[in-house]
Amino acid sequence: MAIGRPSSSSSQTPDPGAARRTSRARGIPEATVARLPLYLRALTALSERSVPTVSSEELAAAAGVNSAKLRKDFSYLGSYGTRGVGYDVEYLVYQISRELGLTQDWPVVIVGIGNLGHALANYGGFASRGFRVAALLDADPNVVGTAAAGLPVRHMDELEAIVAAQHVSIGVITTPPGAAQQVCDRLVEAGVTSILNFAPTVLTVPDGVDVRKVDLSIELQILAFHEQRKAGDEPAAGDSVLDRAPGPVRAAAAKLRRAAGGGKAAEQAKSAPTGKGPEDDLSAVMPA
Amino acid sequence: MAIGRPSSSSSQTPDPGAARRTSRARGIPEATVARLPLYLRALTALSERSVPTVSSEELAAAAGVNSAKLRKDFSYLGSYGTRGVGYDVEYLVYQISRELGLTQDWPVVIVGIGNLGHALANYGGFASRGFRVAALLDADPNVVGTAAAGLPVRHMDELEAIVAAQHVSIGVITTPPGAAQQVCDRLVEAGVTSILNFAPTVLTVPDGVDVRKVDLSIELQILAFHEQRKAGDEPAAGDSVLDRAPGPVRAAAAKLRRAAGGGKAAEQAKSAPTGKGPEDDLSAVMPA
């Protein structure tokens, strides 16, 4: 009954404490930190339109949150508003930028230059927020040497030198899932302490390294869950009556299935789209 | 002090209630729904290795969560385990797939075929979970007619016909931010009721339409926040002593700045990387 890699040290999702404690040290809840970029984006748009001040109600609407939450969030940063008036747009842009660490330069490396790596390399929203692409890296000799977003793709072998020379602390992984842990290990070994992982893999990292994950398919699955419930409250086709039977009946059915060494449920599982196949193979998208 | 579009109806982030209530109707908390895809992925890997059963401890490690949370999550689905033994892998794959609605076919349209649209069109993780790309759409005549992932890119004008003919209920927006709301409106008008938005824009949709958002830059900003705190607990450069002064002093300083019509803080904000510039312009990434 062995499974894959034991979680020898901390991995991404299971240490909500690490990140939480870090921010709690300055008293800013993680949920608030996650919303600061939304506020910053809305404020930047106002700034570009030369709007001098904005109320919590207006800014909340622009950011897509409710105003009580916004005021609560801002209260963790300090008292930056003026009662009866609102918030000074420019000042708030600066304070939030500073709080998020965006007033400094953050060199990042992107590893795995497939379509997604390309998309990220070209993403204007990075550069405008202090993130600078220090290097694009790939293991594939056919990709190395090509250009993406005006930068040459360099070989993975140069990783350590680049990280050291440019003081890179943030790495972005856009490799196929099979290469992700290995790439992660090398990034960490080279000195990277924050990783943004686009590969559908659970990464294991030492304490002190933060991993965040963006999963292109999970959001779609969550949408499907809710969509299914809109259509009429019935479960999907291919359903067995047993699946909705009371607990004890279900448990007995499960036992029978196991005893039969597969049987009905296993057949259903195999006919389901999630059964087998090249799961999560992003090689077409993400050469490494 | 006017800001952009008033939130005439519900928009994505501010209605945590809508999605929550939908799932609560069947008793499954939203946080649990969001983890089901993680469990499914781990289980699928076990299934491919022909592992027959798995304990909550092992599966939790593979999915990157703690085992108490996993058992609690599974308890909302029913009693699918066997005490002393664990969970039947194939059966659980099927049950979670069914719960997420992945045992049925979900045709999706992708609008905006830049690098990111390409990456998504090629993403193997979609097809293997019941998501079928019904059409790729773009407004740019130079893009229309080219091929991506073996499919022809079709013109936006065909949107309504495609959605109707193929019963598309899920749309993916990978356009530049300026086009996103307009595209969203057309999707909704055509009958789409779930939207996955990659454009850095707050979308406004009518009740009954779900929007989820994937933001390529927000995760990086959250990492920067934590990274900044690792370096030593000092705020970034460009800092004023006033910024860390007690509340009343800060408030007074803010008032002075406003009275002076900008002054020090505004200058700092302008020199900060988030000040001005082509914010969120993904046109290089996402032609529409």
Added chain:
DNA sequence: TAGATTGTTAATCGATTAACAATC
């Protein structure tokens, strides 16, 4: 001053976690 809006309080709600009885 009167009106407007912030910052904070307190109640509520949902999520997490450890512990353990139930039971295979």
Added chain:
DNA sequence: TAGATTGTTAATCGATTAACAATC
């Protein structure tokens, strides 16, 4: 039976929200 592991309970924690006093 003895060992293993689930499913559930209850405590704790963090996040959300409405309401309103403070105050511009």
